Amino acid sequence: MKNIRATLATVWRIAIPYFGSEDKWAGRGLLAAVIAIELALVAINVLVNQWQNRFYSALQAYDLDEFVKEIWIFVGLAFTFVALAVYKLYLNQWLQIRWRQWLTRHYLGEWLDGATHYRMQLKGDAADNPDQRITEDVKTFVEQTLSIGLGLLSAIVTLASFIVILWGLSNKAPLHIYGTDLVVPGFLVWCALVYAVLGTALTHWIGVPLVNLNFEQQRFEADFRFNLIRVRENSEQIALLKGEGAERGHLLHRFGFVIGNWYAIMSRTKRITAFTASYQQAAVIFPYVMVAPAYFAKRIQLGDMMQTASAFGSVQDALSFFVTAYRTLAEWRAVVARLDGFEMSVSAAANITAHEPTIGVAPSGVSKAIALQHLLVKLPNGAPLVTADAFTIQPSERVLLTGPSGSGKSTLFRAVAGIWPFGTGTIAIPEKARLMMLPQRPYFPVGPLGDAVIYPAEHGTIAPEKIREALTAVGMPRLAERLDEEGHWNRTLSLGEQQRLGLARALLHAPDYLFLDEATASLDEPSETRLYRLLAEKLPQATIVSIGHRSTLDVFHTRKVAMEESGEIHVLGHSGEPAQPEPSAAR
Numbered sequence: 001m002k003n004i005r006a007t008l009a010t011v012w013r014i015a016i017p018y019f020g021s022e023d024k025w026a027g028r029g030l031l032a033a034v035i036a037i038e039l040a041l042v043a044i045n046v047l048v049n050q051w052q053n054r055f056y057s058a059l060q061a062y063d064l065d066e067f068v069k070e071i072w073i074f075v076g077l078a079f080t081f082v083a084l085a086v087y088k089l090y091l092n093q094w095l096q097i098r099w100r101q102w103l104t105r106h107y108l109g110e111w112l113d114g115a116t117h118y119r120m121q122l123k124g125d126a127a128d129n130p131d132q133r134i135t136e137d138v139k140t141f142v143e144q145t146l147s148i149g150l151g152l153l154s155a156i157v158t159l160a161s162f163i164v165i166l167w168g169l170s171n172k173a174p175l176h177i178y179g180t181d182l183v184v185p186g187f188l189v190w191c192a193l194v195y196a197v198l199g200t201a202l203t204h205w206i207g208v209p210l211v212n213l214n215f216e217q218q219r220f221e222a223d224f225r226f227n228l229i230r231v232r233e234n235s236e237q238i239a240l241l242k243g244e245g246a247e248r249g250h251l252l253h254r255f256g257f258v259i260g261n262w263y264a265i266m267s268r269t270k271r272i273t274a275f276t277a278s279y280q281q282a283a284v285i286f287p288y289v290m291v292a293p294a295y296f297a298k299r300i301q302l303g304d305m306m307q308t309a310s311a312f313g314s315v316q317d318a319l320s321f322f323v324t325a326y327r328t329l330a331e332w333r334a335v336v337a338r339l340d341g342f343e344m345s346v347s348a349a350a351n352i353t354a355h356e357p358t359i360g361v362a363p364s365g366v367s368k369a370i371a372l373q374h375l376l377v378k379l380p381n382g383a384p385l386v387t388a389d390a391f392t393i394q395p396s397e398r399v400l401l402t403g404p405s406g407s408g409k410s411t412l413f414r415a416v417a418g419i420w421p422f423g424t425g426t427i428a429i430p431e432k433a434r435l436m437m438l439p440q441r442p443y444f445p446v447g448p449l450g451d452a453v454i455y456p457a458e459h460g461t462i463a464p465e466k467i468r469e470a471l472t473a474v475g476m477p478r479l480a481e482r483l484d485e486e487g488h489w490n491r492t493l494s495l496g497e498q499q500r501l502g503l504a505r506a507l508l509h510a511p512d513y514l515f516l517d518e519a520t521a522s523l524d525e526p527s528e529t530r531l532y533r534l535l536a537e538k539l540p541q542a543t544i545v546s547i548g549h550r551s552t553l554d555v556f557h558t559r560k561v562a563m564e565e566s567g568e569i570h571v572l573g574h575s576g577e578p579a580q581p582e583p584s585a586a587r
């Protein structure tokens with residue numbers, strides 16, 4: 001019960017914001033229409049039930065006129081039913097897509113806000129496979145919340161309407177045993193109630209493991225898909241290493257979980273289906289058995305008997321809502337738990353500063369320098385990684401950061417970019433300064449080359465001539481003519497070419513602070529030299545901080561800083577003016 005209350009509270013928390021959002025009027029209007037149709041369908045059901053009594057009574061009385069009249073009434077009811085059923089589905093689907101659209105936008109916004117998606121990973125990815133949660137789970141949540149909510153409403157209203165009918169019929173067809181009438185007011189209602197309560201309790205008892213099994217199934221499916229995507233993304237490496245055998249084994253191992261869990265679901269579903277199907281079949285005959293003694297004692301007419309059976313069926317269906325919807329309810333609870341986990345994980349990552357001390361990245365006021373004060377950068381597990389105090393990077397300075405592999409250079413860049421929260425101390429960044437980080441392997445979205453180069457600027461915000469000019473400057477004139485060509489550039493270009501494109505991106509964005517994390521390490525030394533000259537020529541005002549291991553980089557930097565194995569930063573020396581640019585292209 002406590003679990004059910006907690007699930008309902010979660011559903012409320014996830015579902016309600018849409019109906020108060022900017023799309024609230026459309027959402028509320030559609031929901032009201034769908035509810036009204038659901039209620040009208042119950043009314044039709046009641047009218048059909050009363051019709052049955054009249055229709056069978058007319059048959060029993062061989063009354064042709066009455067029979068024809070009832071046929072016409074039925075035609076009217078049937079037409080209304082069809083129109084309502086069509087619009088019930090149509091408006092329901094309309095509401096589903098609008099609700100899903102809003103919820104997806106909302107989750108995408110929260111997930112992509114700041115670096116939440118990255119921090120969620122750093123925190124150990126409590127919400128596995130966010131892609132699945134934003135796609136399938138949102139879709140299923142909307143679909144099933146509506147179907148379960150409306151089903152429940154219909155069940156309650158049907159129950160209320162038919163209990164009244166069944167109560168009246170109980171008085172007409174009293175319990176007739178061994179030739180005597182037993183006066184039990186509303187005995188048919190009590191029979192239906194006992195039957196349904198027993199059915200519900202047994203269904204729950206048999207089916208409760210399904211909730212967890214469904215949850216696990218969705219997780220295993222998503223894990224399997226994620227691993228397939230990783231193979232696709234890294235197919236070149238896998239082919240070069242001849243890793244297909246290892247991958248097959250690894251993937252089949254993952255798929256084994258999908259299969260194993262599926263067998264458990266199958267076996268549980270078999271049991272629950274056997275029970276619910278028997279239960280539903282027994283419900284067909286049960287009311288006839290209950291009123292048959294009264295009928296054969298000629299206490300009631302055929303019409304009364306048929307109406308009783310149909311009313312009993314409706315009460316029974318309504319009371320057995322839980323029994324019939326059990327599988328859906330189990331899936332729905334798993335989806336609710338997954339969306340809840342996703343929301344928690346997003347909010348934990350977004351509010352990381354509220355729970356633990358973190359590195360403060362703040363505007364530096366009047367100063368134009370980047371200043372690291374009492375900085376201690378830690379790993380997510382709390383182990384110290386980098387320390388720096390009273391370390392500043394002046395405007396237009398060129399700093400070269402060197403140090404052993406794994407000492408924390410890239411992590412220091414992440415902290416300066418504001419995406420690495422673990423640690424203490426402050427990093428002051430000049431107000432409104434534009435920072436750009438260029439990693440060793442730049443990211444290019446799949447799509448037209450022009451858009452990939454100017455990323456994260458949007459399509460059309462930088463003139464094509466400028467993009468061509470930048471590509472030519474970094475030594476890629478061949479690509480300058482292919483701006484509209486669609487491609488997966490991270491896959492098709494060599495790492496050196498990708499690094500050239502990365503520098504073209506830097507030229508186009510002209511940041512105030514450019515951080516190069518071994519961003520030219522895959523180029524040959526003469527090309528690297530030309531590109532550094534190009535940066536000096538095109539971005540004379542920019543502050544450049546490079547991580548690099550080659551001594552040839554020294555001449556392009558005014559200060560050399562070393563990071564010790566222990567993570568401490570030492571200034572090794574100033575080399576005065578950096579090398580002057582040569583007015584030449586990069587190749």
Ligand SMILES: Nc1ncnc2c1ncn2[C@@H]1O[C@H](COP(=O)(O)OP(=O)(O)OP(=O)(O)O)[C@@H](O)[C@H]1O
Nearest residue numbers: 122379380385403404405406407408409410411412
């Ligand atoms: N998300 C993470 N979770 C746990 N440890 C991490 C994470 N990211 C980095 N580390 C660890 O932090 C240490 C520093 O990594 P970092 O990438 O900053 O080193 P680096 O000095 O830039 O090395 P390299 O010169 O090889 O690029 C490494 O030991 C790495 O394993």
